[in-house]
Amino acid sequence: MRFTWLRSRAVARAAVAALAVGLAVLAGLAVVSTQNTARAAERIASNERISQQWNEVYLAISIEYENLVDFVRADSLIGRQPLIASIGSAEANLRWLNAHGTPADVQRAQELQNTYGGYSYTLRRLVDADDRGDRAQVLRDAEQAGLSASALRKQAAVSVARKRLEIGAVLQDTQRTTDRLRVAVEVFSAVDLGLVLLCAVVLLMYQRRTERQSAENRYRASHDGLTGVANRDLMVERTDAMIAAADRCDGTVGLLLLDLNRFKEVNDTLGHHYGDLLLKVVAERLTGAARSDDVVARLGGDEFAVLLPDVGSTADLMSIGERFLTALNGIADLDGISVDVSASIGASLYPRVSSSATELLQHADIAMYAAKRGHLGVTMYNPEADDHSFERLSVLGELRRAIETGELELHYQPKVRTHTRELCGVEALVRWRHPTRGLLGPDKFIPVAEQSDLMLPLTEAVLAAALAQHRAWLNDGLRLPVAVNVGAACLLDPGFPDRVALLLREYAVTAGQLTVEITESAMVTDAARAAATLSALRELGVRLSIDDFGTGYSSMGYLQTMPLDELKIDRQFTAKLRSGPSGRAIVGAIVELAHALSLDVVVEGVEDEETLTTVAGLHCEIAQGYHVCRPLPADALAEWATKYRVFA
CATH class of the missing domain: 3.30.70.270 (Reverse transcriptase/Diguanylate cyclase domain)
Known part of the structure; x- marks a missing residue:
């Protein structure tokens, strides 16, 4: 656009600043004009007062001279009295000029005062001569006084004329200054008017831009930023x-x-x-x-x-x-x-x-x-x-948002070594802290996740939370290797190992501290892809465990082809240990098979001391179950671990 520069903040700020300066200059010019007028008025008034004094001096001298003429002509005492009364009448005006006049007026007043003193002396001498009857002396003094009066009146008239000229000069100077101020005011008024118009244009453009931005913001708030369709x-x-x-x-x-x-x-x-x-x-x-x-x-x-x-x-x-x-x-x-x-x-x-x-x-x-x-x-x-039940429908509709908003939380169940009873790790078990239905167990939402595309983001969220908690425990001095269950969707995703590696780096966790637990059914889906994913995880150093062994549909061949570290015996076999020799024989056979393949054995569902002693006798390495500890939130698990003592 042609006037896009008007949208610049610098232009707006400069226009406002210039307008402020222009208004300030106008205000200053108004003050200067007022002060100049006041000074001119004061100077004119002062000159008028001085001029008035000179006028009065001139008038006093003129009256004295006229009285002198009358005095010489008069033949009675009454006719001579005005002269006697008027002698020295200009003294008061001359003293005022000496006290309040300009330096030039003071100098002229002093000069005139000297002459006026001689003039007054002559008049008094004339009166004295008249009193003695010395008519000749009276005439001589009258002639001399007339000459002095003429000179004095001329000096006074000159001073009056000078003051008039000074008043005219002040008026002319004031007029010139006023003209210059008027021109300056007109110029700055024009500039300020232009700045006002500029500011108005800028403000109008800002208003329009604000309205456009508001409309854009409303649009962005209601539309998807990537595709532009509604959100x-x-x-x-x-x-x-x-x-x-x-x-x-x-x-x-x-x-x-x-x-x-x-x-x-x-x-x-x-x-x-x-x-x-x-x-x-x-x-x-x-x-x-x-x-x-x-x-x-x-x-x-x-x-x-x-x-x-x-x-x-x-x-x-x-x-x-x-x-x-x-x-x-x-x-x-x-x-x-x-x-x-x-x-x-x-x-x-x-x-x-x-x-x-x-x-x-x-x-x-x-x-x-x-x-x-x-x-x-x-x-x-x-x-x-x-x-679907109402609850199942709600789970399906809400689970994705629950993953994104962090409503999932982990509980941890400890695992101990069967012979030493030493705490050797925990299994992370996911729960859903639903905003209205409270804490939901995995049976309420894991099947839904497995039937949809949510299993992969759910597993990654659990992995991230478990590794973050492992790092927090490490920072507190508590080393607890953590196991996480992984579904079939993860094993069939070729990018899953890379995301696991990224999470391990993000939380600075050694790969050997993480155990990935998989089910037999997960491997049945696509054995070749599952084996490739497991091999990639094994190369990272992650431990691999087959969970719920014996409950799926796999053959013994999977144990030979999959790169496993551990085998977990399901709780349904553990529960049969006390039912008779067959239960003990089945568990013993699974243990021997695992050991033959160099796999550690973890027994789930250990609910009492007798069962723990039995699995230890069968050379199972690790046990977990309610007899050891129920699943606990992270904080409670840490407190339990610090108080845990090996029990007989």
């Missing part, structure tokens, strides 16, 4: 508005909840830059397929939603969902790399399927996970086919 807050707001409108006119509101397939692979393989590019492509395709009244929103991660007013029926909603899926699926070019885009969509309809905004989102979420698990593309929420 969760705006979608919730529009959902409430559409439902209110539907209630007024007996209409419907549809919701499509969409989750990308294999998005994590794009992020892990190509990097987050390409993941962001893919999200932008998805947003563009969804927006292109949407109607003008539809709301396309990104709820977070790779989860999108499309809010649809006036859908009609569930069949119409399914048809619209298929249309969006068709528009979305296909190859996307991401900076020269071709990526196949596909998604799973869950659909729900208000009020025919869902009775509120909350249910609309929750049911679409359920349907979306059903579509994802069954590779169905688009699935409508079906209440009759939904075998």
Whole structure:
């Protein structure tokens, strides 16, 4: 733009500062003008007073001279009295001039006073001569006094004229100064007016920019910063508005909840830059397929939603969902790399399927996970086919946010060596501190996580918390190796070992202090990929343990092919140790098998001293169970560990 420089803060500050200076100068000029006028008035008044005194001197001398003329002509005492009374009448004025006049006036007054003194002396001598009857002397003195009077009046007249000239000069000087001040005031007034206009323009531009920024801020607060589509807050707001409108006119509101397939692979393989590019492509395709009244929103991660007013029926909603899926699926070019885009969509309809905004989102979420698990593309929420309890539905809808907001917490169960009873480590067990339902055990949410794509972020959150706690204990002087359970999703993710290595570096934990526990069922899913992941973890130095051995479907071959360090005997076998010889024989056989493969043995479910003594006799290295200690929060576990003593 041509005037973008006006938006500069420096320009605004300079304009305001210049305006302030200009106003200050105008105020100063006003003060100077007032002071100049006051000084001029004072000088003129002073000169007027001095001029008045000179006038009075001139008048006194003139009166004395006229009285002198009358005195010479008069032939009676009364005719001569005015002269006698007027002699020396100018003395008071001359003294005033000596006291209050300018230096020049003082000098002239003194000169005139000397002459005036002689003049007054002559007049008095004339009066004395007249009293003696010496007419000749009177005439001689009268002639001399007339000459003196003429000279005195001339001096007084000159002084009066000079004062008039001085007053005129003061007036001219004042006028010149006033003219200069007026020009300065006009110039600065014009400058200040220009600055006022400049400030007004700058303020107007600032106001417009503020309004634009406010509009941008409102837009950013309601739209996703990456894709530009609506965010969760705006979608919730529009959902409430559409439902209110539907209630007024007996209409419907549809919701499509969409989750990308294999998005994590794009992020892990190509990097987050390409993941962001893919999200932008998805947003563009969804927006292109949407109607003008539809709301396309990104709820977070790779989860999108499309809010649809006036859908009609569930069949119409399914048809619209298929249309969006068709528009979305296909190859996307991401900076020269071709990526196949596909998604799973869950659909729900208000009020025919869902009775509120909350249910609309929750049911679409359920349907979306059903579509994802069954590779169905688009699935409508079906209440009759939904075998989830309310609690299970809530877990499915809330678990992702629980992971992101840190509602998960870990409890730790100690493990001890069976022969020395020495504390040798802990197993981290995840709990969910739900904001309304309290502390939930893993059985309430782990199955849900395993059936969705949440198992991997859940495991990584548990790993991070466990390693952070291990580092905190180390800093407090307590060395407790920690074991963490890992599901099949982690073993099938080739990037999982790298993230484990990153967490070990982040918390400065030696790899040997971490044990990863896996189940047999996790290896059955894809034995080759699981073995590759386990080998990568083993190369890091992480200890590997097979959990719940004997409860899955594996063959003994897995123990030979997998790089394991430890085998855990499930509690169901431990419970049979006291039931008879068969239980003891089974545990003994598992122990011998593990030792033959150079694996340590951990026995779970040790509930009493007799069981602990028995497993020690079977040469099991490590035991854990309620007899040793129940799972405890981190702080309680640390306190327990400091007080723990080896027991007989």
